Amino acid sequence: MNLNDLAANVLQQQRSTPDLIADALREAILRGIFQEGQSLRQDEIATQFGVSRIPVREALKQLEAEGLVTLHLNRGAIVSVLTAQEAQEICEIRSALEVKAMQLAIPKFKETDIEKAAVILEATDKATDAGVLAKLNWEFHATLYATAERPRLLAMIKTLHVNCDRYVRVQLVEMDYQERSQKEHYQLLDACQKQDTKAAVRLLKRHIDTAGEQLIAYLQQIAQKR
Numbered sequence: 001m002n003l004n005d006l007a008a009n010v011l012q013q014q015r016s017t018p019d020l021i022a023d024a025l026r027e028a029i030l031r032g033i034f035q036e037g038q039s040l041r042q043d044e045i046a047t048q049f050g051v052s053r054i055p056v057r058e059a060l061k062q063l064e065a066e067g068l069v070t071l072h073l074n075r076g077a078i079v080s081v082l083t084a085q086e087a088q089e090i091c092e093i094r095s096a097l098e099v100k101a102m103q104l105a106i107p108k109f110k111e112t113d114i115e116k117a118a119v120i121l122e123a124t125d126k127a128t129d130a131g132v133l134a135k136l137n138w139e140f141h142a143t144l145y146a147t148a149e150r151p152r153l154l155a156m157i158k159t160l161h162v163n164c165d166r167y168v169r170v171q172l173v174e175m176d177y178q179e180r181s182q183k184e185h186y187q188l189l190d191a192c193q194k195q196d197t198k199a200a201v202r203l204l205k206r207h208i209d210t211a212g213e214q215l216i217a218y219l220q221q222i223a224q225k226r
Contacts, residue, residue: 018058030166040077067163084219091212104148106197117143130169
């Protein structure tokens with residue numbers, strides 16, 4: 001899949017043009033079609049989508065807010081580079097926010113919430129594509145947190161997940177983290193089903209911290225090779 005395919009897919013949807021372009025560019029970054037540090041030329045993107053530069057500029061601003069793109073006055077848009085220090089901060093914030101979401105959600109869990117999360121884990125067991133695995137990973141966590149009924153909190157957590165998504169895909173497939181991650185997901189779901197808040201919080205924090213430590217080590221290795 002390339003940017004042309006992504007553009008064709010999103011332009012069939014009934015949404016605003018800047019949102020559609022942002023969706024395509026976001027997926028292109030997460031899939032590695034656009035590499036970190038790569039320039040994103042507004043005129044070329046506008047031509048590819050058959051639009052003016054205005055919706056492209058708005059789309060890039062969306063991606064800047066998500067931490068995927070950096071806008072420079074003279075250099076234009078650049079795919080952001082995530083440093084080990086930034087990843088550490090993101091994981092620390094994730095841990096605090098997701099633990100809070102979990103604490104709020106558990107007392108409100110219904111059997112249908114557990115069943116929905118279980119279906120996602122079953123789909124994850126069968127998936128092999130890095131992009132699919134990353135999306136299912138977010139869907140599982142989002143399903144658990146949604147019951148907290150804190151949409152702003154969930155939106156903040158999602159942004160943090162997007163910041164790390166392209167590297168999480170590498171973790172899940174190339175770094176053999178998927179099996180461990182999935183095992184931890186099942187343990188977390190079991191604690192949620194039992195409405196054991198203490199156990200769920202402990203498992204979730206360890207899950208985030210462990211993944212964060214591995215991601216930080218990976219980014220440090222990349223930095224040393226540059």
